[in-house]
Each structure stands twice: as structure tokens, then as C-alpha cells.
Amino acid sequence: MPRFLAVYTMRHEDFERFRAMPKAEQDAVDTLGVQQWAAWEERHAGSILDKGGMVGKTMRVNRDEIAPATNTLCGYLVVEAETIGDAARIFETHPHITTFPGDGIDIMPIVTDPAP
Template sequence: MPRFLAVYTMKHEDFDAFRRLPKVEQDAIDAKGVPQWMAWEERNAAVILDRGGMVGKTTRVNKDGISEACNALCGYLVVEAENAEAAARLFLDHPHITVFPGDGVDIMPFVT
């Protein structure tokens, strides 16, 4: 079955706004979202090949050397599905976009 990289994205301004919320509000969002995230992973466990994880600040390497970089990537996982649309449908109710300030989930097929 085809494999897909699912990349969680988040706008920096949305993350910053979340971090500016009072701690009690952040905790309330976490208290709602974390169990939903765990339930989502449990419901989809059969198609999750790599749970991936959330990621932090970006360091870029290019022909000019090493530098800090900025992008919207904040995490990833690998799923298998019949096609990209089926993989995308898995994420329609994902707490990254329904509870947390996530911007989206980008779905990309692995190619040979």
C-alpha cells in the first residue's frame, strides 16, 4: 500500500498567540487536545507506520554553510493509504487543526 508523509504545519504568529495566552488557557487547550490526539492515533493505529513527532526550530545547511531558518513545519508522521485523498481524509478531524492552533497537514506520497 502507498506510504505518505503527513507534515503538520503551523503559522508562527498562531503559535506565538497561543504562547501569549494565560497558562491556564494553554493548559485547558492541552487538556482537551492531548486526549483527542491520542484517541486519533489509536483509531488510526493500523495505518500509522511511523508516529514521527513534533519538531522545534530549524537549522538549514546549504552551499553557504549553516544558518537558522524559518518554516511552518512543526511535526510529521507516516501513514499508508490507498491514495493521497484517502490519506488526507484521515486528518480531517485531527486535533492539530480542530483544537490546537495548527495551520494544516500537508500530505505527500513517498516516491521510488
């Protein structure tokens, strides 16, 4: 079955706005969101191949240097589905975009075969 990489994105200004909220409000969102995330994973366990994880600050390597960089990527996971549309529908109500301040989830087909 086809595999898809799902990449969680979050704009820096949305994250900063969330962190500017009173601590009690942040904690309430975190508590609710973590519960919802676990329930989402349970509902979709049959499609999840790799739970991935959340990621931190970026270090970019290019031809000229290795240096800190910024982007909106904040996490990933891998699912399997018949089509990219089916994969996308798995994430329609994901807490990353319904509870947490995430701005989107990008779904991309993995076009190479898995390692043996």
C-alpha cells in the same frame, strides 16, 4: 500499500497568539488536545506506519552556510492508504487543526521504496 508523509504546519503568529493566552487556557487546550490526539492515533492505528513526532527550531544547510532558518513545519508522521485522498481524509478531524493552533497538515506520497 502506498505510504504518505504527513507534515504538520503552524504559522509562527498562531503559535505566538496561543502562547500569549493565559496559562490556564493554554493548559486546558493542551490537556484536551493531547487526549484527542491519543484517541485519533488509536482510531487510525492501522494506517500509521511511523508516529513521527513534533520538531523544534530549524538549522538550514546550503552551499554557502549552515544557519538558523524559519519555516512552518512542526511535526510529521507516516501513514499508508490506497490514495492520497484517502490519506488526507485520515486527517480531516485531527486535533492539530481542530484544537491546537496548527494551520494545516500537508500530505505527500513517498515515492521511493523503503530501505531493505
